[in-house]
Amino acid sequence: MPDSGKKISILGAFILILSFLLLSFAEYRPNRVLSGTNIGARELFGSGCFLLIFLSILIIFLIITNHKGHKLIITVTSLLIMGLVLYLFGIAIEKETFNIIPNGRISLGIGFWAIFLGMEMVMSGCFKGDKKCILYRRVFYTILFLMVFVFLLSGHLNNLSIMKEFFNRSNTFFRQIRRHFSLSLFSVIAGLIIGIPIGVLIYKERKMKSTILFLINLGQTIPTLSLLGIIMVPLSLLSQQNKFLKDMGISGVGFTPAFIVLVIYALFPVVHNTIAGLKMIDYELLETAAGLGMKNNTIFWKIQLPLSLPIILGGIRIAITQSIGNTILAGLIGGGGLGSIIFLGLAQAAPDLILLGVIPLIAMAFLMDSVISFLIFYYKKRYLGLAE
Amino acid sequence: MIELKNVTKKYNDITALKNFSLQIPEGILQVLLGPSGCGKSTVIKLINHLIEPTSGEIYINNKNINEFNLINLRRGIGYVIQSIGLFPHYNVYENIVIVPRLLKWTKNDIDRRVDYLLDLVGLNRNYKKKYPFELSGGEGQRVGVARALAADPPILLMDEPFGSVDPLNRERLQKEFYRIQRELKKTVLFVTHDVEEAIRLADNIAVMKPGQLASLGSPWDFVTDDKEDYVKEFLGSEYTLKLLTRFMVQDILVQEKIKSKGYIHGFQVKKENTLSSALSLMISKGIDSLEVIDEQEKIVGSITFEDILKNVFRDTRK
Numbered sequence: 001m002p003d004s005g006k007k008i009s010i011l012g013a014f015i016l017i018l019s020f021l022l023l024s025f026a027e028y029r030p031n032r033v034l035s036g037t038n039i040g041a042r043e044l045f046g047s048g049c050f051l052l053i054f055l056s057i058l059i060i061f062l063i064i065t066n067h068k069g070h071k072l073i074i075t076v077t078s079l080l081i082m083g084l085v086l087y088l089f090g091i092a093i094e095k096e097t098f099n100i101i102p103n104g105r106i107s108l109g110i111g112f113w114a115i116f117l118g119m120e121m122v123m124s125g126c127f128k129g130d131k132k133c134i135l136y137r138r139v140f141y142t143i144l145f146l147m148v149f150v151f152l153l154s155g156h157l158n159n160l161s162i163m164k165e166f167f168n169r170s171n172t173f174f175r176q177i178r179r180h181f182s183l184s185l186f187s188v189i190a191g192l193i194i195g196i197p198i199g200v201l202i203y204k205e206r207k208m209k210s211t212i213l214f215l216i217n218l219g220q221t222i223p224t225l226s227l228l229g230i231i232m233v234p235l236s237l238l239s240q241q242n243k244f245l246k247d248m249g250i251s252g253v254g255f256t257p258a259f260i261v262l263v264i265y266a267l268f269p270v271v272h273n274t275i276a277g278l279k280m281i282d283y284e285l286l287e288t289a290a291g292l293g294m295k296n297n298t299i300f301w302k303i304q305l306p307l308s309l310p311i312i313l314g315g316i317r318i319a320i321t322q323s324i325g326n327t328i329l330a331g332l333i334g335g336g337g338l339g340s341i342i343f344l345g346l347a348q349a350a351p352d353l354i355l356l357g358v359i360p361l362i363a364m365a366f367l368m369d370s371v372i373s374f375l376i377f378y379y380k381k382r383y384l385g386l387a388e
Numbered sequence: 389m390i391e392l393k394n395v396t397k398k399y400n401d402i403t404a405l406k407n408f409s410l411q412i413p414e415g416i417l418q419v420l421l422g423p424s425g426c427g428k429s430t431v432i433k434l435i436n437h438l439i440e441p442t443s444g445e446i447y448i449n450n451k452n453i454n455e456f457n458l459i460n461l462r463r464g465i466g467y468v469i470q471s472i473g474l475f476p477h478y479n480v481y482e483n484i485v486i487v488p489r490l491l492k493w494t495k496n497d498i499d500r501r502v503d504y505l506l507d508l509v510g511l512n513r514n515y516k517k518k519y520p521f522e523l524s525g526g527e528g529q530r531v532g533v534a535r536a537l538a539a540d541p542p543i544l545l546m547d548e549p550f551g552s553v554d555p556l557n558r559e560r561l562q563k564e565f566y567r568i569q570r571e572l573k574k575t576v577l578f579v580t581h582d583v584e585e586a587i588r589l590a591d592n593i594a595v596m597k598p599g600q601l602a603s604l605g606s607p608w609d610f611v612t613d614d615k616e617d618y619v620k621e622f623l624g625s626e627y628t629l630k631l632l633t634r635f636m637v638q639d640i641l642v643q644e645k646i647k648s649k650g651y652i653h654g655f656q657v658k659k660e661n662t663l664s665s666a667l668s669l670m671i672s673k674g675i676d677s678l679e680v681i682d683e684q685e686k687i688v689g690s691i692t693f694e695d696i697l698k699n700v701f702r703d704t705r706k
Binding site for chain 2: 289383
């Protein structure tokens with residue numbers, strides 16, 4: 001690995017060691033809203049803490065000796081640290097000390113998040129300059145997420161405050177995830193159905209370009225929340241005056257305005273990437289297609305669309321990750337989704353409730369991003385011979 | 389037969405082609421030779437109607453191309469361009485079968501045709517599943533030729549088809565295309581700026597100067613002195629020497645005259661070698677005669693410098 005990568009990795013490993021030595025890994029509160037006491041790694045993990053520090057030092061040693069095969073060992077060691085932390089954490093919070101008061105809450109401390117930071121630095125430095133860097137890191141994080149997921153499912157961490165929040169609202173939790181996901185997904189699909197034809201139209205009829213792009217860019221420029229407000233007013237007026245719309249369940253709050261705003265936001269990346277993808281195709285190739293006797297329709301479906309697909313998929317990727325983030329706002333206006341959990345947490349000043357909304361949100365965005373990135377990678381490699 | 393009558397093509401203020409007339413008889417390989425930007429490619433694009441002439445008419449088999457159905461016209465014309473023009477997301481098989489598929493051939497006919505074409509252009513049949521990015525420049529160009537020939541069109545339009553291939557492979561492709569054309573006898577319009585390529589392939593050469601036809605004739609016709617200065621300058625003063633590549637040793641090996649050993653210097657040429665290679669061997673060894681051998685390396689005769697002087701260009705040197 002290059003020297004700059006080494007420095008980042010070593011710094012990351014030091015962050016790991018320092019968090020085990022100095023930072024609090026858990027916060028114990030007598031009830032949900034009161035502030036609590038911080039508990040460090042040594043107190044929480046006992047002798048396990050020394051093992052964790054030893055593993056972190058091992059990482060530094062491996063980085064300094066700088067051998068090709070060490071990257072794999074560093075990755076495995078990092079995952080081991082993470083697994084160990086989760087395991088020891090689960091054991092620690094089972095202890096009676098934390099379970100005397102029935103409403104006592106134990107939540108994740110700052111050290112826990114610091115080791116995420118440290119680990120990210122170790123990994124990014126470790127694979128810096130590597131051709132398949134992105135791929136390796138994706139694999140690493142996928143394993144990491146799976147590990148956390150397995151620990152959560154096994155019930156090992158059930159005493160954790162965030163899990164208690166989860167059990168308190170487990171039925172709404174999954175419903176909100178589903179709602180969040182489908183709201184994001186369907187808004188992007190609607191964005192595609194509208195946006196791709198618009199992109200094609202602009203590509204073909206240059207005259208309309210400036211007008212349509214102005215409107216789409218405008219949609220992107222207005223802050224999400226303001227756009228929501230702008231949409232809500234005419235929508236509620238419409239539904240008050242029109243009985244049919246009202247019967248359809250369309251009104252100024254809830255699903256409809258959120259959906260419309262998300263579609264407007266999805267349009268921007270989809271339209272721009274469609275135009276860019278079509279423009280990128282060599283003109284000679286299109287002339288050849290025409291010269292071989294392909295009709296315009298055939299040229300579009302068989303040549304232009306498949307060749308611009310990687311770029312259009314790139315637009316979809318931006319649209320879906322952005323949409324997953326923006327869907328939070330639906331929670332503000334009764335549109336449901338993880339936003340409703342997050343805003344509830346904010347209102348109640350309950351950080352664990354906020355986390356309960358944010359973590360699946362990050363996982364969802366990460367997952368969709370990975371899936372589409374993989375599709376693009378595979379398509380380019382298989383059909384166009386372009387390796388990233 | 390392809391015929392262009394007084395065709396003019398203007399792009400805004402720029403005249404790409406001015407009063408251009410050309411006749412390409414059936415089964416003839418017509419080379420259109422000229423410097424870059426002289427309007428050669430414009431001629432090709434006019435014929436398959438990718439662009440519309442400003443004035444003038446174009447006929448194919450005595451029928452104005454405006455009377456053809458545009459799509460059918462193009463499907464009946466094989467088209468090869470310089471940058472190969474293979475579709476990167478189609479493998480070799482899918483690239484070749486584009487026109488047969490558009491013409492709704494049966495799967496069996498298409499498969500048989502692809503095998504035939506791959507054999508014809510000298511590519512292994514297991515190339516079918518390869519993608520363009522896996523091919524070398526020469527291989528890609530062969531696929532380009534195979535694709536143009538796919539639906540067996542009577543007409544081929546080739547726009548500097550071997551332009552992006554290295555010299556060694558270009559010569560091989562030229563030789564193979566010459567062989568294919570002898571076999572298939574298509575009506576071909578072949579655009580190039582390479583004089584040697586024109587000499588190797590052409591039945592007829594049309595030399596162009598910007599926007600206009602400068603001179604027309606068979607490759608031998610250009611040996612004579614009566615051409616205008618522009619044409620002579622473009623073809624270069626070694627034109628005659630280059631023309632020797634068109635002849636094979638066996639072409640002037642009239643009778644099997646085996647001279648006495650003392651006369652022969654022991655240097656040999658194959659009878660299917662070009663006269664230019666025979667001549668360069670003579671010059672490099674400082675001799676004026678060579679033994680001629682056949683495929684089995686058996687001596688079948690000899691040629692001398694005198695034979696070349698006497699026999700080549702006999703007809704053009706009046």
